[in-house]
Amino acid sequence: MEIHMEYYLVISTIMFFAGIYGFITRRNLLAILISIELILNSVDMNFVVFNRYLFPEQMEGLFFSLFAIGISACETAVAIAIIINIYRNIRNIQAKNLNQLKD
């Protein structure tokens, strides 16, 4: 069976919106972080798919997704460090407890 580009795109779109949905609804900071990964991964997928199907003569998309993966790892690392910091301070990592700063 031939796999059309649209299939990938559908999946990546679902991932993207699942990520967004997760980001907005999850209560735990780590879960939010995971949702972000979903978003970023869906983007990586897009890049790869577009490159592979539409512009196979160049490698821009592939490289972009490589870098994006690397950077998202950095992001996650920093985010986790901060979350740990929060945990040390308030002893939980519920998103709703990040409410000292408002107005």
Added chain:
Amino acid sequence: MNILSLFVLIPVLTLCGLLLCKGDNIRQIRTIVATGASLLLVLAVGLVIAFLNERAGGNNADMLFTANAVWYEPLNIHYSVGVDGISVLMLLLSAIIVFTGTFASWKMPFQQKEYFIWFYLLSVGVFGFFISLDLFTMFMFYEVALIPMYLLIGVWGSGKKEYAAMKLTLMLMGGSALLLVGILGIYFHSAGAGSPLTMNITEIAKSSVMPVELQRWFFPLTFIGFGVLGALFPFHTWSPDGHASAPTAVSMLHAGVLMKLGGYGCFRVAIFLMPEAARELSWIFIILTGVSVVYGAYSAIVQTDLKYINAYSSVSHCGLVLFAILMLNQTAMTGAVLQMLSHGLMTALFFALIGMIYGRTHTRDIREMGGLMKVIPFLGACYVIAGLASLGLPGLSGFVAEMSVFVGAFQETDTFHRIFTIIACTSIVITAVYILRVVGKLLYGGIVNEHHLELTDAVWYERFSVIVLIVAIAGIGLAPLWLSNVIQDSLVPVLNQLNF
């Protein structure tokens, strides 16, 4: 060095001098400000003489003593100065008021140094505005003159000073917001295709390429923008509160000179550069200013605070300035300029006297005062003179101005102009009512408060500043011809614009 630039340079140097001296060395501070103020006055008088000499020598250029230096080359912004008769007179007025204001604030309760720093920053703006020929420079100086008011009122004022200072600043900035849009509009339509845009007023007037459809937008913006400072109804409400709360010299400078920036700007920018729209839309503003004239006067009748009375009176008188400008003919415009001068001096005198009286009685409520003529005859007599000038007594400046305005306004024959001229004329009666009411309550009758029996009359520096003002008022009132000649000559370019 151009003589006009000195008008900016001297206050700036005074300011720097003040910055350098110690805050508690009152003597030094006074020396500096007195020197600065005197120099300005001498310079202004010198300029008037030089100007008259030039004109007598046959120099008929629109602007004299011009100097021009490129400032922001990409936008063709210049530091460009020059004066015609009107700005010369305005400079003289400003110099007189800065001079007398300096003496009127000879003794401040605290932070004298800071006070004078702001005061002179204010005067930098004022002088700079009147000498500028470049819209940008003009606008910059205009705003320079606005902001020191906030601190001058807020720190050294009285009463609801913070509210008043904030209101004044914000409303005037509102005006300048409108103005800036207007100026940008003028700038981007200042020259025909192919020639570079310019900010220079005379050049813009010469090219006159702005289409009427656009003028219809930018004229009201510019006019209202300046009009706010000229206490145009209904944007005048900053004036009563602001003037009432400001310290003496600031009220003097503000009502005496700053409000003139409005009138001057309306005439120099709005009408000069957008004559077609001015003709077309003047009726709207004639209604507003006509209302202003009567409305201010009626409001003044019921006020009980001396400064409020004077502030509303300023609304009325400044309304007359704008009203006259909008008549768009030579006589009325001459009257407008005369009225600016006259009102500037008069109201400065008023505020100086009110400040001095307030300094003694610690109240400005006329219900709490009475019979002061007996204890402070000098101030009382001067107050009466100021009042008489304000209600247009011949021999003092107000009469000359008002009559020119009325005669000029009457040259416009249609019923609309007629009706509003007559409405404006009625202000002379209402003015008499409130002036005499104040004089009657404040100075005449019996002493209301026993403490007032121990008041002392004016001291030398107070007398000095008051006398200078009175002499100037009487000078205009007695010999107005040379003034009006100077003004009329300078109006010719504007009239040429207006007649297309």
Added chain:
Amino acid sequence: MGYANFLYMKEELSLVAVIVILLLYDIFGSQKSLRYFQPVACVLLLVHTLVNLLPSGEAVAFGGMYHNTPIGNIVKSILSFGTLLVFMQAGNWLQSEKIIIRRGEFYVVTLSTLLGMYFMISAGHFLMYFIGIELASIPTATLVAYDKYRNKSAEAAAKYILSAVFASGLSLYGLSLIYGTTGSLYFTDVPAKLDGSPIQLMAFAFFFVGLGFKLSLVPFHQWTPDTYEGAPTSVTAYLSVISKGSAAFVLMALLFKVFAPLVKEWQAILYGIIILTITLANIFAIRQQNIKRFFAYSSISQAGYIMLGVIGGNALGMTGLVYYVLVYMLSNLAAFGVISIVEHRSGKVTIDDYNGLYATNPRLSVVMMLALFSLAGIPPFAGFFSKFFIFAAAAEQGFYVLVFIALLNTIISLYYYLRIVKAMFINKSDAPIAGFTSDAYTRVSLLVCSLGILLLGIASCVYENIGRFSFGM
């Protein structure tokens, strides 16, 4: 392709050198010698700034990945100069007890983000741009969280990083669609393929989020007040000027160069966003008590003004924007310098605490006042000029109504800036902040800022020199 290409990147290289030196110094320097970290960092950065001060010619390197423009050089110089000022002001804070041990990191991390901004500015390819923006923002999160024992700092950092990543996720998604429709990520190639198809427009809207977020334009602004309030003051200062300034320039460059075919669309977007940004931020700012939070809203509204330079799409706007960024940087850093030193010496951060400051600390108050007036756009201070040029740029393209709305908003902004002036000069306080003398670095930096505020407008050469290298669409 050759190593000679690297020579075009002399600014980045010299910055990397500074970073490496500082990193090594931090690692290997003795505890005693680390006392001199601040002067060393400042001197190195100063040298770096001076060396790269003169704009070099236009150059393209690495097959178009790297694109150096003279105006970009100027922006880089401005940014590194601003960073220098931040460094000078940060000394006090870094001397404090729990942080002193980690002081070196601050300089290194900050400079790394600066490097990221350099990349953004000189990017010729979206990958380069992406790396730059992430390099500029991820380390910033660690800076925000620098006071790690302070919960607010951590919370601010968490909000920052989560929002940032979310925004960059959306932005990347947009970018991927752009890639999908144009087939290229080179700045030079993309415009030709942009035809305004619906998918591209949607992609552009998503892409816009990333820079909108960095610039804290409404509706991408909500992290700003929280982060600014929670972050250490020096970091807030850095965020509010350097990070914002670079983002503004990059956004402009992208819109001018890459998204030029979509000019009608992005002008419409900006139109709405500018109005929203300025107005909403002003409305929020009116009520603020915490001075850092207050400045956060103020900086949001300033971002709106900055965008006025972009919307015209003209050279005037580019000059105005860069000039605006410079003036805004000086003004804001002057304000933050004062806030920082006051916070450090007295621990006070609300506006009411500033009551009567003039009586005890006249010089600081005057500097603060200059900064506020400059921000409000009052002449003769530089802010007036920068605002005027920005407005002129927008007006040139006929956006009079927009200019008018922005101007009306200046009235509100004047109101809240005057609130602080009022607190310092007019209000009386029972327990004013006691008088103190600041350290030499802070004083120098404040002096520099004040001089800049006073002179930048009057001396037209700065503006004219920027103008010489600007370009429109």
Added chain:
Amino acid sequence: MEYSVLILLLPFLSFIALGLLGTKLKPVVAGSIGTAVLGICALLAYATAATYFSMPRMDGVREAITLFTVEWLRFTDTLSIELGILLDPISVMMLVVITTVSLMVHIYSLGYMHGERGFQRYYSFLSLFTFSMLGLVVATNIFQMYIFWELVGVSSYLLIGFYYTKPEAVAASKKAFIVTRFADLGFLIGILILSYYTNTFSFDVLNAGDASLFSKAAGTTFMGCSVMSWAMALIFMGGAGKSAMFPLHIWLPDAMEGPTPVSALIHAATMVVAGVYLVARLFPVYSMETPEVLVLIAVVGAFTALYAAVVACVQTDIKRVLAFSTISQIGFMMVSLGVSGMGGHEGLGYMASMFHLFTHAMFKALLFLCAGAIIHAVHSNEMSHMGGLRKYMPVTHVTFLIACLAIAGIPPFSGFFSKDEILAATFEFSPVLGVVMSFIAGLTAFYMFRLYYNIFWGEESRHEHTPHEAPKSMTMPLVFLAAVTVVAGFIPFGHFVSSDGTAYTIHLNWAVAGASVVVAVVAIAIATALYRKKSPVPDRMAAAMPGLHHAAFRRFYMDELYLFITKRIIFNCVSRPIAWFDRHVIDGFFNGLAYLSQRASYAVRVIQSGQVQQYAYVILLGTVVIAALVLWLL
């Protein structure tokens, strides 16, 4: 005659000198300076008059001489204010009247005001007034007249309010100024209209009788009347204000709060006739262009004369009686002008009016000065505090009687001649009006003698100390003025002043004269019967007509009406609402804007909830909205 400039300049200099030096001078010195200056002025005025009237007539007409003019202020190419001196019969006549009365008042005041606080100020104001009044009468153009018109008003204000610690005086001065100012508004607008259509202010041009001058105004009407009618009526309004014509008369009785010599000078002899003078000045214009306005003037004058005479009959304050008498007499002058025509016998009214102005100035000043002497003696203005004073104050008594006889129109006193001419002119115009005016003349005789008897006869009231005759400085002017009053009637006035400048010989119309003398005698007889001794009849009469008497006593409620208009309508119904509107609506609007921003600031705080997920939601929403807008709206 160039020296006549000095007549103007000297009082001005004296005003400046006394005003500036003020309290530095001793009162006596200040008074002497003022009086001496006025003396010189009077002499110069007499010299001027002598020279002028002795100049030969040109074609039988006395020429108006414009001595010199200085351009003072230029309005347009054609309109400019010039200051100058115009000598013609009426202005020269006025110069004489003003300087004479003023000099008398100056001398008189030396005694009357002796020891008053502000003596120097008083003299300085007197000088100012004299200067302004002289400037007014010699004005070469209508705008110069307006200038001095205003100055006269101010000096009147200052002098009425001389006793500034007295609230009544302050109120009176204010009222005087404002009412006349209101009238001046009409004057001003009138000037504006007139000058717009004729392009000139100059009396010479206006009075030249050139009909083409007014052609521009032809056909222009406003509310059914021609523009010229409006202009001239409005100018008359100015005159009516100064001359206290009904209904603008209300300030004059109150103005009696001022020092009595001031009343004599300003409010009897000079300033109040400025209105008459104004109409006379523009008489050719009135007569030729707008005769209908002359009718208006006659009607207003007649009504005022009647009204004031009736009111004067019941007043008890002697100065008030004199004030109403003045109003009434000015009414006579106005009527006379109103009924006059131009030239020859037609111009009888004009001549009569000027004649009456002249004689009235003398005897009314005399009356006031006498009243001053009396008040000086008994320290009261009320008739009831007087009575039987003839024993104590013989000189005053005799002079007062002479003045009374003069005003009553008993020959051979001057009033008889001038009033008789007025009546004659009136009868020629309209017999009905003539009868009315004769009746008023009778009333005049009646109330004057009521006054006379109440003061000098009747029961003596108890005095705190015996009244005594006034000092020399006060009686001397009395005697002088009395002498003038006696002889002035024999001046061949028509030879000096007439409507067209030709000589006009007065012929007494014996029918009218006889009738008016009879009326006067009868009225005096009634007054004698009623008031010579204390008699119950007047009270009974008052009781018989309580409404009328009370109304007359309250001056037919005119003051109440004015108070109603000013206080209730202007102050409470106009000014207060406007002030309220300003504070609450306009100011409220701007404050409301500020308040709204504040409220908005609080209202939007929910947006910034502090929840990072909500932030993300907003970002997403924003992006979607932007995308949607771009996709569907563009």
